[in-house]
Amino acid sequence: MKSRGEKVIGVNKKARHLYEFLDKYEAGLVLVGPEVKSLRLGRVSFKDGYVKFKGNEAYLVGVHIAPYEHAGRYDGHDPERERKLLLHAAQIRLLKSKVEQRGLTVVPVRLYFSAGKVKLEIALARGKKVYDRKEDRKDRDLKRDAARELARA
DSSP states (O other): OOOTTEEEEEEOHHHHHHEEEEEEEEEEEOOOHHHHHHHHTTOEEOTTOEEEEETTEEEEESOEEOOOTTOTTOOOOOTTOOEEEEOOHHHHHHHHHHHHHHOOEEEEEEEEEETTEEEEEEEEEEEOOHHHHHHHHHHHHHHHHHHHHHHHO
């Protein structure tokens, strides 16, 4: 899903495994300078990242952006700090209401540069049950085996 002017920094592969995506949004991030430098080197880990709502604002929680070694005197960035998301007020209200009412969650999907700005793709998601994950794995294995058989023939 790479288009012109986009450079992917990192993808949250675990999210696709654990969640069913219902809707996707693009958000900006409030970052400090050394964080951007670290992102240019691809030093990000999504681990248990999610979006939390406080009042009328959205924050990215649990995403680790490694400190930049050559930051000089500036060493004030906590790798695990909450980072404010830049979304339209209407989008925040919509996401917040869906999370509160239906028990859904908002997870980070991928981080990328778009026209020199760091963007985050987030998804409104529903957690998959264990049997859903097993079914997905079974389907993936069948497709892979079928592709191998076609390659041999």
